[in-house]
Amino acid sequence: MTRNPAKLIPDDYTAVPSLDAVPAVAVVDELDEQQLDAIGVLVSSDGDLPAGVPIDREAQARAGFEAKPGTVLALPGPGTPLIVLVGAGASAELGAAALRDAAAAFTRATSRYARIGLRVPTIGSTDAAAAAQALAEGAILARYRYSALQRKPKDTPLERVELLLDGVDRTAASAGVTTGVVTARAAAIARDLANTPPGHLTATDLGDVAVELGRRFGFDVEVFDRQQLIDLGCGGLLGVNAGSAEEPRMIKLRYTPPGASSGHLGLVGKGIMYDSGGISLKPSDPMHLLMKMDMGGAASVLAVFTALRALRATATVTGWLMCTDNMPSGSAYKLGDVLTAHGGTTVEVKNTDAEGRLVMMDALVLANEEGVDAIVDIATLTGTSLMALGPALAAVIGNDATMIRLVKDAATTTDERVWELPLEQKYRKQLDSDVADLANIGGPYAGATTAALFLAEFVGETPWAHLDIASTMQSEADDSWRSKGATGFGARLLIEVARGFQPAK
Structure with a gap:
């Protein structure tokens, strides 16, 4: 490493x-x-x-x-x-x-x-x-x-x-x-990664960890550095990374089953290695000691791939981990900046602390270009999900009843509990921008839904479920099998999703 x-x-x-x-x-x-x-x-x-x-x-x-x-x-x-x-x-x-x-x-x-x-x-x-x-x-x-x-x-x-x-x-x-x-x-493994202090686990380090795990557990890993991301036009990931001294990484994972594939599932994980909020700086209170866990989605997706070969998953699974820290500096992206996602969509930045959706938008377009049959993304995305559901439940939102049901069934099996929130199209106009195709935040209410509506712009018609795990990423005390600290929420759930995945006919 x-x-x-x-x-x-x-x-x-x-x-x-x-x-x-x-x-x-x-x-x-x-x-x-x-x-x-x-x-x-x-x-x-x-x-x-x-x-x-x-x-x-x-x-x-x-x-x-x-x-x-x-x-x-x-x-x-x-x-x-x-x-x-x-x-x-x-x-x-x-x-x-x-x-x-x-x-x-x-x-x-x-x-x-x-x-x-x-x-x-x-x-x-x-x-x-x-x-x-x-x-x-x-x-x-x-x-x-x-x-x-x-x-x-x-x-x-x-x-x-x-x-x-x-x-x-x-x-x-x-x-x-x-x-x-x-x-x-x-x-x-997901807990280890999320618990690791940010100075000990950069985006570059996570790429190295992924390569080691891929070699051991039988999946392919491709790590994209800054220049490769520039060549791909991943303006979301590059924009969020602009204030950091550490390079960004997109880590692409691929599991191919030994026999005939039962379908192709795409997994996208938010990998903000540390979230200061950027120019929209977070307050210095104890809660934000937890921002080292803002890469919990990427940690869980990476952990999923360590299990697929051993459990003989029959679907092809491709993962995208979008990794950077979000830091304030003289080079940081600013409120009012316009970023261009992979694929050409322009996004006005109205809050640099709404950065997770910006790095994920590039990956969602890439997943569609890869030809996946369905997408599940996982992210510590919004504090409003915590306010709505408390620390016991993650939010699930999506555009496809079958995928949402698959996630809910996996949540029941693993006791990683979820609750469905609506993808209410009436709120979509809150994301309108006067200078770009859309803005990165909506109004003061229904923040988990407006964040999902933002992601939906890049998902298109592909069957999709979104897991907002900001509420469940950590436990303040030992609670049954949830040890104090990072919970690794989503790793077991997504393993179950991958094992049961079959595309709609």
Whole structure:
């Protein structure tokens, strides 16, 4: 990875420490009590207790444990392993999301231990593969910490997880675990990249990371430098980059399935490595420490490609990561400037802090020129999505009901929750400009929708869904499998979209 010596970054530093830190996860016939530090038992709030639970419900209640979802009760004993009861809630409500949450609760309760096992007496109506996948994801993601810059990491790395699923086909469950490890690793990679300080991960660095990941996980990478972007006429990316001392990069990713392709999906990720707001400078408050995460969309798209070969995705998938920081300087683009997108559309800049849509407009045109069957873009695009939906939901907006449904179904499967907002054409006139084809912002209301309407100008008639993840890019505290910091939101969701994608007939 190219490094500026003045940054004093250690030679052994890596932007993706999670890559080789994934624990071994196995479905077993019997938990190995001699090798495990802690064993969890999933307990529903109704029905009979699983055999072997050492205390009855009355004793559990006296200890304050009612088996509600997310609750745990550690039962100290004379030796190891530690026994932990893990609440699962009502049996009828035990689905993949509840299993993922339960595994996360157990993993957090045993954070001092490297080798843990979880017994799951019932998986409800969930099939074996989906249940095991959810359990693996919950365990791995809940233990995630970004510790690449700590000399002495504060948390114990997770080395081994054993899963005992009563009455479940072990072969199917093992296949689910394999999938869960791949998807959790992808989400952890996205978290690593978004958590990395901006001085440690420039657009150039991300290009280097992509090349390394492509070599390892079987996808093609093409990195475009400033001159190549000039030759392509990518005026949006170049305009936003004008105030920066760091070069921009467009990183093009390509996964080609080994057999016949089931279609061609385009993924576009916003990659603002740090967003100062440019001339429209952001205030210096704690919220804007998070602007290193303004490349969370690009991080998630890159992470998706690490999973496609392993999961045997059948669609061709091409990704565009539009990467630069947005900085104020004497050369920065200004309010009133007019940028020309790839393809010739001119855009009046009315706010330099509405930069994500400017870098993405070039990629959307390029995706159409590539002949993709559909596009999904993902971006930390608008604060209004956070105001509208809060931190638990991302906004999905688009021009095609089938693509929106595909995204919603993937969101349900992965528990990366979304809510559809309207692509209301009545607001389109807010983007009119007196001097260019359109302006980069609308009025004071419905900002998530007007931002999507701007992107829609470059999508045209191609089936398209837009994910605004400004609300879900980070968690202020540990929350089930969402660890404090960057969430990696969108990586698992888009993997599911890619695996299920087929073009409309």
